[in-house]
Amino acid sequence: MADPNASLSPLSRSDGSATYNCPATGVQILGSVTGPVELPGRRDAQRPEDATLEVLVKPGTAQSAVGERHAEGILRTLLSRVVLGREKGFPRRGVVITLVILGGSGGAKVGRGESYIPVLPALLHTALLSLLSAAVPMSMTFTSVALAVTNANEIIGSPSSNDCKTAKSLHALSFSSKGHLLLNESQGNFDFDTWELVYERAYSICSGAKGEDGDVSMDGKQNLESVIREVVEDKIHNEYSWAIDAV
Numbered sequence: 001m002a003d004p005n006a007s008l009s010p011l012s013r014s015d016g017s018a019t020y021n022c023p024a025t026g027v028q029i030l031g032s033v034t035g036p037v038e039l040p041g042r043r044d045a046q047r048p049e050d051a052t053l054e055v056l057v058k059p060g061t062a063q064s065a066v067g068e069r070h071a072e073g074i075l076r077t078l079l080s081r082v083v084l085g086r087e088k089g090f091p092r093r094g095v096v097i098t099l100v101i102l103g104g105s106g107g108a109k110v111g112r113g114e115s116y117i118p119v120l121p122a123l124l125h126t127a128l129l130s131l132l133s134a135a136v137p138m139s140m141t142f143t144s145v146a147l148a149v150t151n152a153n154e155i156i157g158s159p160s161s162n163d164c165k166t167a168k169s170l171h172a173l174s175f176s177s178k179g180h181l182l183l184n185e186s187q188g189n190f191d192f193d194t195w196e197l198v199y200e201r202a203y204s205i206c207s208g209a210k211g212e213d214g215d216v217s218m219d220g221k222q223n224l225e226s227v228i229r230e231v232v233e234d235k236i237h238n239e240y241s242w243a244i245d246a247v
Contacts, residue, residue, distance in 0.1 A: 003227055006125065008133045008235040016134020020126040024158035025118055028102040031126035033134040035095030051085030052094045057123065060102045071116045075099075075123060078174060078183050084137040095136060097127050117185055118146045118164050120172040124183075125228065132232060142182055143206040143224040144174035147198050149190060155201050169194070173202040177225065 004022050011017035016033040036051060055076045057068040075097075083095065101119065121144035128141060148159035148167035156163050164170060169188030176182050186195070208223030222230075 003222055004122075004125070004224075006129055006227070006231045008129055008231060014134075016130045016132070016136070018126050018129035018133055020122050020129065022122045022158065024160050025122065026161070027119055027122055029119075029122050029126040030100045030102055031130035032098050033095065033127075033130040033136060034098075035134065035136060036090050036093035037096065039092075039094045049086060049091050051083065051090040053080050053083060053085065054094060054096045055079065055127070056096070056098045058098065058100045060100055067114070067116050071120065071123060074120065074183070074185060075127060078124065078142075079127060079131075081182065082138045082140060082142065082176075083131065084139055087137045090137075095131075097130060099123050099126055115164065115170055115187055117170045117172045117187055118148075118159060118161075120144065120183075120185060121146050121158075121174075124174060125224075128228070129231065133235075141177045141225075141228065142174050143177075143228060144172060144183060145202050145205045145224060146170065146172045147202055149188070149194060149198065153194065155198060157201060157205050171195070171198045171202070173199065173206075175203060175206045179203075179207065 004020060006018060006020045008018050009016065010019050010030070011032055014032040014034060018031050019028065020031070021028040039052060053076055055072045057071045057075070058064055059068065079097070085091070085095070124142070124144045131138060146158060147170070148156045148163045149169045149171070150156065150163075150166070151168050156167075159167065159170075167188065169186060169190040172183065172185040173181065174183035181199075190198075206224045208225065
């Protein structure tokens with residue numbers, strides 16, 4: 001399986017932006033961050049000691065519906081635990097994260113009534129990179145992965161659309177850069193033993209940690225934490241290449 005492709009700051013008129021393309025699902029996400037900004041006419045949403053975080057998920061060619069609202073709630077809950085909304089200049093102001101789902105390879109997209117679990121990792125990674133691009137203070141970074149369990153109890157990391165349609169259960173897990181479980185969304189039929197195996201596989205894919213047999217996960221060329229780190233490092237290198245060459 002190929003590693004995901006990502007870039008920072010593709011939009012010139014937003015405070016921060018990013019793109020993220022997951023080869024497995026074929027879905028590409030474009031994200032932008034605006035903040036901190038005033039919230040005119042939204043005094044009910046203003047928090048006196050913290051920033052108000054708003055997340056908008058938009059399909060590229062359709063109107064938002066119940067599935068998008070559900071995904072927004074999941075993202076808002078996780079990101080609220082990561083964004084340091086009490087830093088100077090953020091209380092009583094807002095941070096708006098907009099994530100647009102674009103058709104990837106083969107025009108892949110989330111259909112009406114389909115589960116958002118396979119797309120959650122791409123949405124979360126796009127939001128994270130957009131926040132980093134906007135220099136929004138955060139207490140930690142994170143990585144996320146979706147997994148599917150087949151009827152034969154085989155665990156598939158970053159499943160394709162066909163894998164998701166035939167899976168017995170779907171799972172999305174996120175881990176902080178400190179190794180803590182931040183998100184656990186599951187759907188379908190499974191028992192606790194299966195979930196433990198899913199947890200170990202997800203942690204291995206995200207952080208590159210070794211499993212019980214001592215082998216590092218080979219679901220991708222790199223673990224996701226390394227992929228995210230390299231995207232940021234490449235952007236910094238490009239931005240400051242003039243200073244590096246001058247040394």
